[in-house]
Amino acid sequence: KAGVTQTPRYLIKTRGQQVTLSCSPISGHRSVSWYQQTPGQGLQFLFEYFSETQRNKGNFPGRFSGRQFSNSRSEMNVSTLELGDSALYLCASGESAGTSGGGGQFFGPGTRLTVL
Amino acid sequence: TQLLEQSPQFLSIQEGENLTVYCNSSSVFSSLQWYRQEPGEGPVLLVTVVTGGEVKKLKRLTFQFGDARKDSSLHITAAQPGDTGLYLCAGLANTNAGKSTFGDGTTLTVKP
Numbered sequence: 001k002a003g004v005t006q007t008p009r010y011l012i013k014t015r016g017q018q019v020t021l022s023c024s025p026i027s028g029h030r031s032v033s034w035y036q037q038t039p040g041q042g043l044q045f046l047f048e049y050f051s052e053t054q055r056n057k058g059n060f061p062g063r064f065s066g067r068q069f070s071n072s073r074s075e076m077n078v079s080t081l082e083l084g085d086s087a088l089y090l091c092a093s094g095e096s097a098g099t100s101g102g103g104g105q106f107f108g109p110g111t112r113l114t115v116l
Numbered sequence: 117t118q119l120l121e122q123s124p125q126f127l128s129i130q131e132g133e134n135l136t137v138y139c140n141s142s143s144v145f146s147s148l149q150w151y152r153q154e155p156g157e158g159p160v161l162l163v164t165v166v167t168g169g170e171v172k173k174l175k176r177l178t179f180q181f182g183d184a185r186k187d188s189s190l191h192i193t194a195a196q197p198g199d200t201g202l203y204l205c206a207g208l209a210n211t212n213a214g215k216s217t218f219g220d221g222t223t224l225t226v227k228p
Contacts, residue, residue, distance in 0.1 A: 033215065035218075042218055042219075043159075043206075043218035045215050045217070056215040090158050092158075104149045104164040105161065105206075105216065106161060107159045109156075109158050
């Protein structure tokens with residue numbers, strides 16, 4: 001099976017702009033989670049979608065949003081970008097945590113977002 | 117809020133040495149995962165442990181889940197330069213949700 005793919009891999013934006021990141025999960029996986037990784041904060045959970053519904057949400061402001069399509073592909077959007085949004089954004093897919101042997105997730109390579 | 121504390125934060129050893137990385141929490145997790153991440157890439161799942169007291173081996177890597185399912189350890193025997201990377205533990209509180217809590221990671225450097 002093909003792995004998790006994320007596009008674009010690198011992105012440079014300026015403050016105030018908005019950005020949309022895309023994630024295609026492993027075929028058959030219905031759960032897609034998004035994480036933000038920074039040197040200072042580590043990996044922070046943003047949100048999880050399962051069968052097109054947001055199932056969990058982390059402690060991020062409303063500028064961060066996401067959605068999932070019927071084919072399980074997911075997008076996340078960040079509006080009104082701030083300098084502090086510069087990070088590696090990781091997408092992870094899973095079958096359904098309760099049936100996949102304990103919840104291990106499969107990560108994509110990430111999108112490196114730089115906000116100037 | 118569930119927290120996972122990893123130690124040590126940084127580890128630099130010579131090839132052939134053994135090492136242990138710890139992951140501790142005051143919370144109970146339904147399962148715990150270990151990942152390895154290389155620069156510029158996403159974390160790669162190494163193992164999932166589910167049962168308290170469970171021990172899993174993956175070649176030179178041994179993973180243990182604490183009896184109370186609050187802590188875990190990763191032991192590497194005869195480390196090699198290819199083991200270099202960021203090791204992350206992640207806990208899942210609810211088996212029906214894809215929301216993992218990650219530790220801050222242990223950066224391992226194995227010198228030839």
